Amino acid sequence: MYIGVDCGTQSTKVVVVDIDGEAILGEASRPHHLEEGENGRREQEPDEWIAAFRGAFEEAVNRAGIERHAIRAIGVSGQQHGMVALDAAGRPVHPAKLWCDTETAVHNAALVQRLGGPAGCLERLGLVLQTGYTASKIAWLRETNPEAYRRIDAILLPHDYLNFWLTGEKVAEAGDASGTGYFDTRSRRWRHDVFAEIAPELDPERVLPRLIDYREPAGMLRLEVARELGLSPNIVVASGGGDNMLGAIGTGNIVPGIVTLSLGTSGTVCAYSPEPVRAESDMVANFCASHGGWLPLICTMNVTSASTLVRELFALDLAAFGERLAAAPIGAEGVTVLPFFNGERVPALPHATASFLGLDSRNLTQANLCRAVVESATFGLRYGLELLGPLAAGANQIRLIGGGANSPLWRQIVADVTATQVICPQVTDAAALGAALQAAWCERADLSLAALCDRLVHLDTHSLTEPVESNVQAYEAVYARYREALNGHHGIPT
Ligand SMILES: Nc1ncnc2c1ncn2[C@@H]1O[C@H](COP(=O)(O)OP(=O)(O)O)[C@@H](O)[C@H]1O
């Protein structure tokens, strides 16, 4: 038995899998609180992740009805980019600043300039720094809270922090490290020179975690944690990785030709590449995968975060929201939304705000506003697919994951907007499943990752959604309207 954990933005999920029985035995989740402040500040207390893990673990294991001594390894996936800066006692010096925090946009712009602009970033890192990556968060702490900055003894990412709590080891693997902004994604090494541009007073040899290989364990479970969770002490904790990297594993996206699209708090599209990627667009993040190889990715910041705001504005539960979506036609009777409630990463508009356009006295309905926000979040991901270009072009199916994938109508909208067949894995929290598979791969030398995916990544044939030709045609015009609005309001060329 193996445990997969995914520390997402809104919740931590735990899944229990039986590799030999080829079955998912139990799943559970616990929510986190997101602290939002002025100027795009978005932070979380790392202790909340541990509390959420404890609760979700107990429930998932109880649901699975297994003997705890049968558990052989744990794998952890986590939201990318969050800065978890620890003091010498291993305590956070500041709440974790998250991937969706845009407060540090000015620090990011300054860093890009210091590194020689986009070309200099590409040359040194293999990708262009974007607001949201860890680098500018450290620069921000240095400037705004020098006392906390001086106490930094280690800088981890969210999944590294959970691994640290589980094992006592401060380690990192290439997939998640790719999103720090001080890691060369081609050579899979820290860039101490880039780190020195960000935090000249901190010794990278001391504060950056030791890099481990993707199949190498982060460590063994600490005795204290083993006792608390009722597990044997000789349990392996795998390297784990960023949620997108483990979501790729959990959707079987471990070879070229498959696209994974996530409708989570963020929206992401990614496709595996055996080689490091030099994409045409600087927006494409040339991240490493957490099983070897690379995972070029586009991330948008306003997906279920945006749909939830509109849903809550009208006090709708998910079922009622689904009914409103279905009640509006394609194109929401002319309503266009630019859903940048949280600023945006792709396109790079960290300080943007949302706009509702084309409203008149007849089309101002709950149904149209709900539909338009979901369509616009999906258009953002179509734009992402266009930026990925040839990297995603070979795929004739989208593997859809994340909370929004639970909505049949949203699945249809994705199929129609992208003109591509869509299917969900049976476990929509693919990142937790991917973490469990990576844990089994780490512990079982006899099994390949492909064999593990064959056993556990089952696609849900009931979710298979084909694009409808007339809808595809209708969406061409609505997408063009969205792109014109993007151009008119934010100068993003059509
Ligand atoms: N049927 C649905 N329709 C629309 N949104 C949904 C549906 N089910 C779940 N969600 C949304 O999915 C989000 C959670 O997605 P998830 O992928 O777990 O996020 P994260 O990993 O970022 O924490 C929540 O905002 C939730 O409201």
Ligand SMILES: O=C(CO)[C@@H](O)[C@H](O)COP(=O)(O)O
């Ligand atoms: O910033 C990124 C990827 O670059 C996000 O995808 C985060 O990794 C958060 O993911 P979710 O919580 O939305 O799954």
